[in-house]
Amino acid sequence: MRDWQPFLGLPLWFWLFVIPTLFALICLFYPSKAKRLMHRIWPVMDRVYLAFGILSAIFMVIILLLIVGQMVARWTNTVFPGGTEFAGYAMACTSFFALAFALTQGSHIRVSIFLNMNGFLKFWLDAFAMLVSAWTATYFARYAVKTNFLSEVLNDRTQGLDQVPEWLLSLFAMTGQWPWEWGATWSNTTSELVYTPVWLPQIAMSIGTILLAIAIWDHLFRLLAYRETRIFREAIE
Amino acid sequence: MTELYAIIIFLFALFLLLGSSVWVGLALMGVAWVGMELFTTRPAGDAMITTIWTGASSWTLTALPLFIWMGEILFRTRLSQDMFRGLSPWMRFLPGGLLHTNIAGCTIFAAVSGSSAATLNMVGKMSIPELRSRGYPEYMIIGTLAGAATLGLMIPPSLTLIVYGVTINESITKLFMAGVFPGLVLAGLFMAYIVVWHFFGTGDRPQKEPSMPFSKMIKESLFLVPVMGLVCVVIGSMYLGFATATEAAAVGVVGALILSAVQGSLNWSTFSVSLMGATKTSAMIALILMGAAFLSLSMGFTGLPRAMAELIESYNLSPVALIAVLTVFYLILGMFMDGLSSVVLTMAIVEPMIRTAGIDLIWFGIFLVVVIETAQVTPPIGFNLFVLQGMTKHEIGYIAKTAIPMVGLMLLMVVILVIFPELATWLPENIRQRN
DSSP states (O other), X not given: OTTOOEETTEEHHIIIIIHHHHHHHHHHHOHHHHHHHHTTHHHXXXXXXXXXXXXXXXXXXXXXXXXXXXXXHHHTXXXXXXXXXHHHHHHHHHHHHHHHHHHHTTOSOOOOTTTTSOHHHHHHHHHHHHHHHHHHHHHHHHHHHHHHHHHHHTTXXXXXXXXXXXHHHHHHHHTTSOHHHHHHHHHTOOSSEEEOBTHHHHHHHHHHHHHHHHHHHHHHHHHHHHSSOXXXXXXXX | OHHHHHHHHHHHHHHHHHHTTXXXXXXXXXXXXXXXXXXXXXXXXXXXXXXXXXXXXXXGGGHHHHHHHHHHHHHHXXXXXXXXXXXXXXXXXXXXXXXXXXXHHHHHHHTTOSOHHHHHHHHHHHHHHHHHHTTOOHHHHHHHHHHHTTHHHHSSSOHHHHHHHHHHTOOHHHHHHHHHHHHHHHHHHHHHHHHHHHHHSOSOOOOOOOOOOHHHHHHXXXXXXXXXXXXXXXXXXXXXXSSOHHHHHHHHHHHHHHHHHHHTOOXXXXXXXXXXXHHXXXXXXXXXXXXXXXXXXXXXXXXXXXXXXXHHHHTTOOHHHHHHHHHHHHHHHHTTSOHHHHHHHHHHHHHHHHHXXXXXXXHHHHHXXXXXXHHHTSSSSOHHHHHHHHHHOOOHHHHHHHTHHHHHHHHHHHHHHHHOTHHHHHHHHTSOOOO
């Protein structure tokens, strides 16, 4: 547990794992109160998941364009430096951004043999599975974010030939800075291309995994409050 | 001794998490975490993310969403219906009649789609009502369909083979090529079964199809041309070395989009539904792959795979015996989980074994697909059975019974693969490499 620095006086794991679990217990014992508290938030959350699903779809189109671009470049004997790396980043973006969306649509695979045995198991086993999944996903997200920050601190650069304009980095760097630091950042920004720092594409991993963790917690709360799962899947994929 | 503990703890955690219906990808991560915390001093979380990031941002993997998308486009637009229409005139004269459209339809749709559920869904949607109205016996309609749909994973593109290739670092193009002949042989076996049933069956074969003027046959079969052309371009470009698997997938998507646009069935709704469907499926597979990447890292630290490989080696099993054992193992595993999950779950352990035994990994991929697909039509958990149940409203048990002859044929296919390994290895050895 040495890896969990304190945050607002309590260790980080308390905030990430214990507090949501306590809230899940509230949903279990006071379902009507939980529903009243959350029923305005849930539609908003659904839209957020959908929005990231759409973002992920856009990145899938980008993969297609990058690969077609690479082929065209080869046929015309021009070079497309870093095309493979960019396609890889786009791949990571599609995968991570859609994790939560796929979850809410019931697309992720699970072994449902015991789940469908009877009504008791359907509720309690699902609740247990979601709680374990939520812990795992939270752990995943926590380390994804940590790695993301570490890549930035270590100034980890790509191993390939892919370059991005420096202003793009400054744009994303702004989100992690105080407004009074923005001026300094931009004054140091040249109009040149720089080798892609790993933290830039890793933002997709951080956002995607955080969203996945939130989505699982969210659906655990819904399950406990409604006493039945709110994940509905298409009849046949 | 440590290995024994490792096995017990891994298996216990695995069964607990998977059995309690934790999503497969997250369950694998959980098991891997347990392994890392117990058997190594390395920080589990950091190692986990490094592995997952490397895997998730790899270029090889991009073939996956693109092939899924291509299948989705064909599935959501009218292209596949047309393909079916073009197919039936040529099947009506064969003994067994239109039942052959089940097999041929699945074979062709398998060549544009990487999943057996999609193949089953697509072909079944069109052939079941048609065959029923012509009075073909129900058990033959459903049985042949359940069997033939498994071709979806054999004939390239195949999602399972992509996942297998990414997991063990083998060329996806080679794996795809390896699937071509075994897939066709399996389709041939199914068709032969229909013919045998026709001549020696219990006599409930339907009346002969009415004849069709030749000009109409030609006209109808023109509907086959677009999809067949797409299949040829996608597989041909890989075979001739013009394109890697990923590029062939991109060509496939663009081709499918153009064809459906020309045909007039591409609109905003079919486009967006196919794109979102592909997004979901590829995220699902990505999560499993992330879990599997971490699990194999964790298992590597425990030394379990090497120990298992040495153990198997010390038994002095012949490759054939090893394959027989693995067949039974995967059939049992496939009773409880889907094909993709059983591949990623076991590869960390099985790969060293196979390498030590000197078995060709490309060949093994094809073997794996046949066995896993067999498991998909055996109860209690068989994904193809579920899809068929949703479509026909029959009991799982009934569908499984109708599929028994097909299961037999697929096991025969495993034997054929063992006797004639060239079936799978010849084509990949003879593709032109791009220079």
